[in-house]
Each structure stands twice: as C-alpha cells, then as structure tokens.
Amino acid sequence: MHVNDQADGWLDQLGGEWQLRFVRRLAHPREKVWRALTEPAHRDAWFPQRIECDGPWQPGARLRFIGTTPGGSFDGEVHVYDPPRTLDLRWGTDRLRFDLAEEDGGTVLTLVSTLAELGTAARTGAGWQVCLDTLGYALDGLAPP
Numbered sequence: 163m164h165v166n167d168q169a170d171g172w173l174d175q176l177g178g179e180w181q182l183r184f185v186r187r188l189a190h191p192r193e194k195v196w197r198a199l200t201e202p203a204h205r206d207a208w209f210p211q212r213i214e215c216d217g218p219w220q221p222g223a224r225l226r227f228i229g230t231t232p233g234g235s236f237d238g239e240v241h242v243y244d245p246p247r248t249l250d251l252r253w254g255t256d257r258l259r260f261d262l263a264e265e266d267g268g269t270v271l272t273l274v275s276t277l278a279e280l281g282t283a284a285r286t287g288a289g290w291q292v293c294l295d296t297l298g299y300a301l302d303g304l305a306p307p
Contacts, residue, residue, distance in 0.1 A: 171273075171291060173283050182275040182287050186294055190301045192262045195269045196246035198301055199260055208297040210289060211235070219243050225251065255279075256286070271297075 171184040188195055198204040200219060206212060211227040211234065225238035241257070242250035250259040255278035263270045275290060277283055299306045 180277045180280045184273045186271045189268045192269045207300040
C-alpha cells in the first residue's frame with residue numbers, strides 16, 4: 163500500500179517562482195513507478211491527460227497533452243528524461259519534475275510543479291493530490307475509493 167508523507171503537498175517560493183511540492187513513499191520498485199510515469203498503458207490510469215509525443219521521449223521532444231474538456235489540450239516539451247530517476251516536462255505554461263529515489267525496497271516520488279501563475283496553486287495542488295493518490299492505488303492494483 164502507498165503511504166503519503168504530506169498528502170496536501172506544500173507551496174514555496176524559490177527564486178521568484180512558485181512551486182508546489184509533493185512527496186509520496188510508494189511500496190514499489192523504482193522501475194515500476196517509472197513505467198507508471200512514462201508508459202501510456204500505466205500513465206493513463208492516473209495522469210490528468212493523455213500524452214502524445216512527436217517521437218522518442220528525450221530532451222527537446224514535443225508533447226501534446228490531450229484533455230477531455232474544451233480548452234483541456236495544450237502543448238509541452240520534455241526537458242529531462244533520465245530513466246528511472248528524473249522526468250521533467252513543460253506542461254502547458256507550468257513545469258513538472260518527477261524525481262524517483264530508491265528507499266527500503268520502495269520508491270520515494272517527489273513531484274515539483276513550478277507554476278506560471280500563483281493564482282492557480284489551490285486548483286493545481288488539489289488536482290495533483292488526487293492524481294498522486296490515484297497513482298498510488300493504480301500501483302497497488304486497486305481502484306480508488
């Protein structure tokens with residue numbers, strides 16, 4: 163089962179940028195968590211949009227995030243692709259960084275969402291809380307409650 167360090171995450175200002183930070187301890191190997199971040203069959207279970215890539219996932223690759231609501235689709239780009247440690251993306255006007263560290267047979271996942279606008283922090287934070295909880299359930303092979 164997954165364990166949340168701080169389910170709600172926290173908001174910090176760093177170098178003039180606002181960042182939401184979430185940490186999750188997951189009772190799964192880092193390679194399994196990496197697949198959940200990067201492979202569509204696993205990622206689609208928890209990520210808020212379907213992701214299309216114009217080629218292999220590598221720095222500079224263009225991404226298209228496909229949402230189900232009007233205006234819910236937008237562009238992005240891969241900044242860092244370092245399996246199975248770091249995935250860093252431009253997600254519309256925000257930036258997402260996922261870092262995975264091994265710990266006691268499991269994985270510590272840290273998500274940092276750098277916000278283009280402070281006014282989106284509450285909505286974005288609530289959304290990532292739900293997404294990361296759903297990721298934990300998906301990794302456990304369970305449906306979210």
